[in-house]
Amino acid sequence: MATVLFRTPDNTTNTADSAGVTLSTLTAINVTTSSINYGTITANTNTGATNQLTAVANAGNSSSSLQLSAQATLTSGSNSIATSSQGYSTSTFSYPGTSTALSATPATVAGYILTAPTSTTNVSGTIYWGLGVPNATPTGTYSGTNVFSALFHG
Amino acid sequence: MRVKYLIFIFPLFLALFFLIPASPTHAAFGISPPFLNADHLVPGAKYQQTVYLVQDQPNQDLNIQANLTMPQPGASWISLDKGFNFVIPQGVRQFPVTITVSVPSNVTLGAYSGNLTFTTQPSSAGQVTIALGAQVAINLTIGTGTFEKYSVPLIQFPDILEGQSPTVHVKFQNDGNVPESFDGATYQLYDQYDSVQLAYIQKSSGFPTTAPFTIADYNLTFPLDFYLGVGEYWGVVNFYKNGQVVASQKAIFNVLKATWYQEAWNYIMDEWVYFLIGLVLVLIVIALAIWRSKRK
Numbered sequence: 547m548a549t550v551l552f553r554t555p556d557n558t559t560n561t562a563d564s565a566g567v568t569l570s571t572l573t574a575i576n577v578t579t580s581s582i583n584y585g586t587i588t589a590n591t592n593t594g595a596t597n598q599l600t601a602v603a604n605a606g607n608s609s610s611s612l613q614l615s616a617q618a619t620l621t622s623g624s625n626s627i628a629t630s631s632q633g634y635s636t637s638t639f640s641y642p643g644t645s646t647a648l649s650a651t652p653a654t655v656a657g658y659i660l661t662a663p664t665s666t667t668n669v670s671g672t673i674y675w676g677l678g679v680p681n682a683t684p685t686g687t688y689s690g691t692n693v694f695s696a697l698f699h700g
Numbered sequence: 701m702r703v704k705y706l707i708f709i710f711p712l713f714l715a716l717f718f719l720i721p722a723s724p725t726h727a728a729f730g731i732s733p734p735f736l737n738a739d740h741l742v743p744g745a746k747y748q749q750t751v752y753l754v755q756d757q758p759n760q761d762l763n764i765q766a767n768l769t770m771p772q773p774g775a776s777w778i779s780l781d782k783g784f785n786f787v788i789p790q791g792v793r794q795f796p797v798t799i800t801v802s803v804p805s806n807v808t809l810g811a812y813s814g815n816l817t818f819t820t821q822p823s824s825a826g827q828v829t830i831a832l833g834a835q836v837a838i839n840l841t842i843g844t845g846t847f848e849k850y851s852v853p854l855i856q857f858p859d860i861l862e863g864q865s866p867t868v869h870v871k872f873q874n875d876g877n878v879p880e881s882f883d884g885a886t887y888q889l890y891d892q893y894d895s896v897q898l899a900y901i902q903k904s905s906g907f908p909t910t911a912p913f914t915i916a917d918y919n920l921t922f923p924l925d926f927y928l929g930v931g932e933y934w935g936v937v938n939f940y941k942n943g944q945v946v947a948s949q950k951a952i953f954n955v956l957k958a959t960w961y962q963e964a965w966n967y968i969m970d971e972w973v974y975f976l977i978g979l980v981l982v983l984i985v986i987a988l989a990i991w992r993s994k995r996k
Contacts, residue, residue: 573835605729687827693831695833696833698734698835
């Protein structure tokens with residue numbers, strides 16, 4: 547709320563209050579990379595210690611945790627790679643190592659919290675990705691969609 | 701030799717500039733507020749809350765898919781005004797979605813929880829495209845008790861035209877599970893220096909009722925028995941409920957010069973009974989004149 551003091555030339559004064567403004571809670575994230583590219587991987591091998599990185603920034607005014615899921619599994623025509631073949635972690639890993647298998651059901655990333663920003667400095671974190679391609683997977687260019695969801699954390 | 705070299709190189713650079721795909725930028729996406737907490741519902745109640753899907757780069761239409769994860773029967777009570785698949789048009793940064801909870805009359809009392817996730821449907825980019833989502837946590841509690849809670853987050857004094865009576869704009873937010881309204885109001889009108897009281901008006905009826913769990917916006921007029929001319933005035937309004945002041949405001953407003961047709965309209969509105977009688981008399985005279993001319 548702001549109070550404005552008026553003063554006339556004859557020194558008469560008065561004040562007026564503006565209406566209060568309520569700041570709503572906004573939970574939002576920004577993933578600054580728009581895709582994950584694992585490159586070329588042959589069947590029955592994996593990305594090993596080469597992780598793909600996605601940077602996630604808090605774009606809201608509340609603390610936020612993160613949920614990950616697959617909206618569309620990796621497919622190439624009629625061929626597909628199981629959703630669980632993608633693994634993620636909050637630190638680097640050698641596939642599968644400490645990674646968590648991706649699933650179609652949203653799962654909260656354990657221990658991953660983007661605190662509420664208190665200045666213009668970005669609050670951000672990184673998710674590390676890896677992929678294992680099962681044996682006998684036909685060659686092709688596979689594509690899919692992963693979902694990063696912001697979850698209010700108080 | 702050098703000119704020939706440049707002629708060869710320049711189109712090559714130009715072609716590369718257009719052929720290299722631009723790295724797709726990713727917009728931030730979120731929701732406000734990220735929760736729907738309705739903990740004073742009663743059987744048969746209808747509760748509505750608007751959430752806003754927010755994006756920072758509305759460069760193109762954005763397809764959204766909503767997914768409700770909630771055990772039955774709670775899931776069947778929830779609907780969205782936009783449906784579960786919709787498009788946020790290009791250029792829109794804040795897109796409202798109203799969530800309606802319709803509690804059946806024969807419901808088992810208790811707590812019902814779930815979540816509603818809104819997910820973007822981006823166009824394909826790279827091997828694994830990244831879609832963004834935002835979640836609304838839903839917590840419903842169905843009970844039997846009466847719960848009264850309301851607030852008046854906004855009272856404004858809109859400018860009016862000369863000859864009109866002062867008007868107050870009210871936003872009434874009813875968070876309780878019973879209908880609410882004011883039962884009285886007073887309005888004090890002061891001159892531009894806030895020193896001379898020009899009118900004191902009491903109002904004890906004509907207050908709109910706000911349904912449970914809704915927000916109502918309405919205007920209340922405080923009729924004056926004199927002509928209010930052009931100028932600046934101060935208004936002070938107090939709203940009462942059960943004999944207590946529950947909301948008040950003091951602010952300056954303007955009375956603006958009215959055009960001749962606005963004045964005519966004001967006159968008709970103020971004196972509509974006489975205007976109606978006059979109109980009927982004129983119509984009777986015209987009808988008589990026509991009747992007499994036909995007899996001749």
